Amino acid sequence: MIRKIMEYSSRYFSLILLVVIWQGVCSAGLISPHVLASPFAVVHTAETLVRDGTLPKNLLVSLVRAASGLSLAVIIGVVLALISGLSRMGEEVVDGPMQIFRTLPALALVPLFILWFGIGETPKILLVAFGSAFPIYLNLHKGIRGVDVRLLEMGKTLGLSHSRLVRDIILPSALPDFIVGLRFAVGISWLMLVVAEQVNAESGIGHMMMDAEDFLRTDVILVGLAVYGFLGLMSDQIVRYVERFFLIWSLDRNREIS
Template identity: 45%
Template sequence: MTLVAVPAEVTSAAPPPTVRRRRWRRLVSPVVILALWEAAAQAGLISAEKLPAPSVVLRTGWRLAADGTLGHHLFDSLTRAALGLLIGGSLALVLGSLAGLLRVGDDAIDPPVQIARMLPHLALVPLLIIWVGIGESMKITLVALGAFFPLYFNVYAGIRDIDERLVELARTYGLGTWARLRHVVLPGAMPSLFLGLRLAIGAAWLSLVVGEQTNTQNGIGFLMMEAREFSQTDVVLLGLFIYGALGLLSDVLLRVAERRVLSWRRGLQAT
């Protein structure tokens, strides 16, 4: 038995044409910024040594991609980000669920997490080097820490914000514990879960940028640090563009998944 019936036409309806056009309009401002940047660089208003034109950065990326350098470093960065996000995200889901669902879990788990969140995880790099060394473990741990806290707090808040009357109603209708979790708790916490995932992915990329600039021999961060030594500003900008593109792509994919999973939700639309 389900508590809320969702009409089939709501879940299967495609976005109207106006919504699709609005999505394309979101690309206008970035394109305009790049065009102005290119024009200023070509006119000599911007120093080519300090801020190369986007076309120069694009040619550098094409050259590094053609000789395999970019693909090698990109694969290493993606591997670190995926492992760190998997470890930190899994811990956040488990601990956030236990703290949100069980009183003993709340008493035992939430206070230490609240204390730890006051410590900026990027400032723990010297301590992590002492604990786990300067190899891959430190970088993956840093990404896991960055992903853990946003997801944990959103899972915890999502569960605690569920209306208790819905749980009581499900219990009145005879739903067992697992059925209540499936039909009431999980759908109710899902919006906060997706918000936590978006924040966690952003924090993971930020942590990866810092981690890859600490005694690394591969990855996009290493490519940027090596380019800094030789004053190759175009390569440094290329690395920043790649980090930004990866973050944007992951956010877009998560938005698509969110719209599909939460197709029953209708929130306020911007006008």
């Protein structure tokens, strides 16, 4: 128990030291609150926003948008990766456009999405889905194409049909790469949500931060950033739990090797 406490303390020591220095500089009046609010002010503002319901309401909206966009991204990424990874013709049709689209900056697409889908929830969800689909596609495609040839030969020797090869050999072998892509996609979904919620949004954490910018409320902005960071950390931990659950065989093998 003491050893774990020491490990966590050493891991977050630099962060704690940074917060202490930050508070000291702000308390000494070296930085204006309009430039950077102090940690105590940020905590007090967070409590106020929670009590008056502003933070929970906007947080719920942001969670729904992120979850909807990420779910759509998983569907799109998996379907396109299967088409491209399992078929040479599918790769020729799908992979080229995907490589082009993934280099497009999200901000450049905002005007088009607004023209096509209006200013409601649809463009915001689609922006999240657009950015999050590529890591899922790329990693799953790599996993499918990187299946051990010896396993495929063994399956064919055992008389497995093509569908059985895909279900019993290819997809399980590609699952670790899919999980890696999902972890990247979760992080990107929050980054895309920041962009989406700062354009014609009437609710959400990003909208709350934009309103705070008009009134020079750096404390509210920092609360929003802290929420985004916390959500990113929690969602990554969830994916890591899913990874441990579904890939327990891989983790046990890695422990044996090490």
